[in-house]
Amino acid sequence: MASYDIVLLDVEGTTTPISFVHDVLFPYITNNVSDFLASNWNDPALQTHIRAIADQANLDAQSAISSAIPIDLLNDTPEEIRSKILANIDWQMKADRKIGALKGLQGFMWQTGYKNGQLLGAMFPDAVMAIKRWCEKSRSVYIYSSGSVEAQKLIFGYSDHGDLSGLLSGHYDTKVGAKIESQSYLRIAGDIGVASGRVLFVSDNVSEIRAASEAGMQTVVSVRPGNAPIPESELGVFKTVTDFMEIPL
Ligand SMILES: CSCCC(=O)C(=O)COP(=O)(O)O
Numbered sequence: 001m002a003s004y005d006i007v008l009l010d011v012e013g014t015t016t017p018i019s020f021v022h023d024v025l026f027p028y029i030t031n032n033v034s035d036f037l038a039s040n041w042n043d044p045a046l047q048t049h050i051r052a053i054a055d056q057a058n059l060d061a062q063s064a065i066s067s068a069i070p071i072d073l074l075n076d077t078p079e080e081i082r083s084k085i086l087a088n089i090d091w092q093m094k095a096d097r098k099i100g101a102l103k104g105l106q107g108f109m110w111q112t113g114y115k116n117g118q119l120l121g122a123m124f125p126d127a128v129m130a131i132k133r134w135c136e137k138s139r140s141v142y143i144y145s146s147g148s149v150e151a152q153k154l155i156f157g158y159s160d161h162g163d164l165s166g167l168l169s170g171h172y173d174t175k176v177g178a179k180i181e182s183q184s185y186l187r188i189a190g191d192i193g194v195a196s197g198r199v200l201f202v203s204d205n206v207s208e209i210r211a212a213s214e215a216g217m218q219t220v221v222s223v224r225p226g227n228a229p230i231p232e233s234e235l236g237v238f239k240t241v242t243d244f245m246e247i248p249l
């Protein structure tokens, strides 16, 4: 592996167990969303997320996605809107959809859970050790996740290893582009102001790794308990680690 200046990390399956996302973060949403919408309906910040979910639902309905029900924010009653939004969140979460509107609402809701102590972001200990070592050795660490920037700041800010936010130089979510498109990685390198070859991207998802590699980034696949197995056709194509401290500096 060549030297690198920037480390770009995925979250779920990389710094954080998939089980934490699926068994803690997602149930927090499904268990609380109905009450949360009822209690906070008139909050302008919530209404911004509602509009984004409705816009996405209308796009999905136009694209004939079978579970999508159009939401008419001007003519539906508030009760109709609320119940359609709840149905929409339910199917999107069951499908584990990595789409900006849903991820935005999730991050907004998790804020309450982290701040009141119900949620504590789970980190693999070796990921935290490696992030600290990279910072000590003058590498800058950035995050790129399907989770919203707000959700990323929360999981690292309220982590089971304390507040890690000071170790991170920046965050990207899918506003910069889809994680399986190489253009997204070129945009991130451009935004940081570095040649893509000076960036090391670590993720559990081989399609993301392939896209980053096509953009010229160096890559490592994160192999963690509970992650999806690497497809047989991809075995041996990319460097893999089970512990971040194995990644050379
Ligand atoms: C970053 S906070 C919650 C995780 C999440 O919702 C998610 O979709 C993570 O996807 P990733 O791109 O980090 O695998």
Ligand SMILES: [Mg+2]
Binding pocket: 010, 011, 012, 013, 014, 203, 204, 205
């Ligand atoms: Mg991931």
